[in-house]
Amino acid sequence: MLIRIDASSSQPLAEQIAASVRRALSEGTLRIGDKLPSARESARLLRVNMHTVLRGYQTLKAEGLIDLRAGRGAFVVAAPRRAGLREMARQLVTEARRAGLSDEEVAELVGSVLSGSPGSGPVGA
Known part of the structure; x- marks a missing residue:
């Protein structure tokens, strides 16, 4: 099934x-x-x-x-690729929350990856 x-x-x-x-x-x-x-x-x-x-x-x-x-x-x-990417994003958020990151820190982390910048603050730690 x-x-x-x-x-x-x-x-x-x-x-x-x-x-x-x-x-x-x-x-x-x-x-x-x-x-x-x-x-x-x-x-x-x-x-x-x-x-x-x-x-x-x-x-x-x-x-x-x-x-x-x-x-x-x-x-x-x-x-189908979009579904797989959505599932990976879901897993990223879950793992980030387990690591103690706030939603804002997760968004900052993803934003830094998108922009190619190394990031700053507790996210980069």
Whole structure:
């Protein structure tokens, strides 16, 4: 099955659903134009509430990765590479927070990489 969840994980189920789709995009299992399984069918197979699946799909829509078409389903609209980059950015933020960096320091760090400057302050430490 395309979507997998771990009921013992502390990560919310809707986020696990979105992460599964992102992973499938980055691995090439899903491509632009592919239709995702219906929320109803996914909910039945995963044994979760259909609204949980829809929340995961809404997250992906907000990220610009899928389009939800009333009565027709969910379709991939963004390049798989973007999904992989988004997941890496998510991991960067998670690791930076574990290291004690504030959101502003994370933004400064990324900004310094984009501008090619060595950075300053606690971020460069």
